[in-house]
Amino acid sequence: MASLFLSYFLHFISFTNRVKLREMTEEREDLQMKVVENETLQVPGANIYYEVRGSGPILLLIHGGGGDADKFHNVANHLVNWYTVVTYDRRGHSRSNLANQAEDYHVETHSDDAHRLLAKLTNEPAYVFGSSSGAVIGLDLCIRHPGQVRVLIPHEPVLLQLLFEDELKQARQFMKDLKKNHRSEVVKLSSNLGMDASNSEQSEDVLTERLLRNSTYFVEYEIPGILNHTLDVDALKTALKSASMQVFPAGGSASREFFAYNCTVALAKQLGTEIVEFPGHHGGYNTMHHKEFAERLHDILVNYQKRV
Numbered sequence: 001m002a003s004l005f006l007s008y009f010l011h012f013i014s015f016t017n018r019v020k021l022r023e024m025t026e027e028r029e030d031l032q033m034k035v036v037e038n039e040t041l042q043v044p045g046a047n048i049y050y051e052v053r054g055s056g057p058i059l060l061l062i063h064g065g066g067g068d069a070d071k072f073h074n075v076a077n078h079l080v081n082w083y084t085v086v087t088y089d090r091r092g093h094s095r096s097n098l099a100n101q102a103e104d105y106h107v108e109t110h111s112d113d114a115h116r117l118l119a120k121l122t123n124e125p126a127y128v129f130g131s132s133s134g135a136v137i138g139l140d141l142c143i144r145h146p147g148q149v150r151v152l153i154p155h156e157p158v159l160l161q162l163l164f165e166d167e168l169k170q171a172r173q174f175m176k177d178l179k180k181n182h183r184s185e186v187v188k189l190s191s192n193l194g195m196d197a198s199n200s201e202q203s204e205d206v207l208t209e210r211l212l213r214n215s216t217y218f219v220e221y222e223i224p225g226i227l228n229h230t231l232d233v234d235a236l237k238t239a240l241k242s243a244s245m246q247v248f249p250a251g252g253s254a255s256r257e258f259f260a261y262n263c264t265v266a267l268a269k270q271l272g273t274e275i276v277e278f279p280g281h282h283g284g285y286n287t288m289h290h291k292e293f294a295e296r297l298h299d300i301l302v303n304y305q306k307r308v
Contacts, residue, residue: 040095043116045103049095050088050117054080057150058122059301061087062114064132064283065218065226066182066211068094071131075285078294083127088117090134092217094210105225107133111140118148125150125245127301132260132282133158133226139247143235146243151304153297154267155250156258156282158226162266163259171259175227179219233270240271244308248276248300255281276300 041048051069053076061072069087076085089096090110092103114137118126128149130138135154142149160171240247249268251261260282268275278296280289 041117041120043091043113045099045109046091046113047097048088048091048113048117050086051076052084052086052121053077054083054085056081056083058118058124058126059083059085060114060118060126060128061085062128062130062134062137063087063090063093064130064134065222066093066215067131067134067286068214070094071283071286074290075294075297078291079298082298084121086117086121090137092221093214103221105221107136107140107225107229108144110137111144114138114141115145115148118145127151127153129153129155129297130157131155131285133222136226136229136231139231139236142245142247143232143239146239146245149243149245151301152245152247153250153276153300154247154264155278156252156255156260156264157231157249157267158260159231159263159267160227160259161230162263162270167259167262174259175223179223182215182219237271246304247271247273248304249273250276250278250300252281252284253277253279254284258282 036051036053038049038051041050049069059079061076063069063071068089072085072087076087079085091113092098092105114128125148128138128141128151130136130152132155135157136159138149138152138154139157142152158171160168163171236247239245249264249271251264252258255261258281264275276296278284279292280287284290285293
């Protein structure tokens with residue numbers, strides 16, 4: 001099971017594969033017609049590349065380790081009729097360059113970037129979706145800036161502090177295998193799974209290098225930073241009580257045996273709430289399930305709006 005999810009994860013940090021290119025050509029052509037504005041925000045120690053599309057309340061999507069704004073391309077385009085969707089490359093990823101390439105990873109620094117990005121775009125509380133380590137960043141944002149968040153959906157946050165025994169062992173082995181295999185797997189995926197001219201204006205070599213930089217940053221800086229981070233659950237509970245903010249822990253229906261799903265279960269239990277499930281696995285939004293994933297995200301937010 002651990003090797004299966006390692007395969008899923010390494011596929012997640014790759015770009016769209018040829019199966020999607022064959023089966024979704026017409027849909028992709030339609031999605032590419034959506035208007036996307038891109039800009040750069042200067043923050044302490046980095047420039048943050050971000051994209052904005054659609055209209056309506058702000059929905060910020062925070063990607064996980066090894067990813068970038070492109071991972072939400074299809075999901076974002078499905079949501080533009082209801083939301084102003086904001087995606088970005090977190091510092092150290094793709095187009096968001098670090099002033100100091102050897103900068104240590106701190107969740108607090110990444111959540112501060114999200115805070116600054118939201119502050120530039122709106123004075124109102126926003127909807128936030130975070131995946132994996134992006135979910136951890138979203139949780140920290142809720143603690144530090146609860147007034148900026150209306151709803152957070154943390155999808156399979158990597159919070160090893162919430163795991164015990166076999167679950168914790170699986171998580172540590174997964175991280176170890178990922179660090180060992182990421183370079184060879186990225187090269188294999190980039191050459192065999194869709195790095196062609198029909199899916200990008202960039203060459204295969206450029207995209208491969210981009211993926212390798214992202215995955216290298218992930219295993220050398222982000223994994224140690226995430227493993228050293230401890231979510232202050234009491235502070236999160238206090239923030240939830242003091243602000244009109246909701247947190248809906250989420251997991252993929254296909255990853256119930258994966259350690260990150262178990263983190264979601266434990267977080268929901270700590271917060272006294274239920275899990276919301278999405279189609280697919282840990283990176284389900286970047287798979288063939290992207291339309292259903294977007295619809296599920298919208299349903300959760302619509303149901304929230306009906307209750308307030």
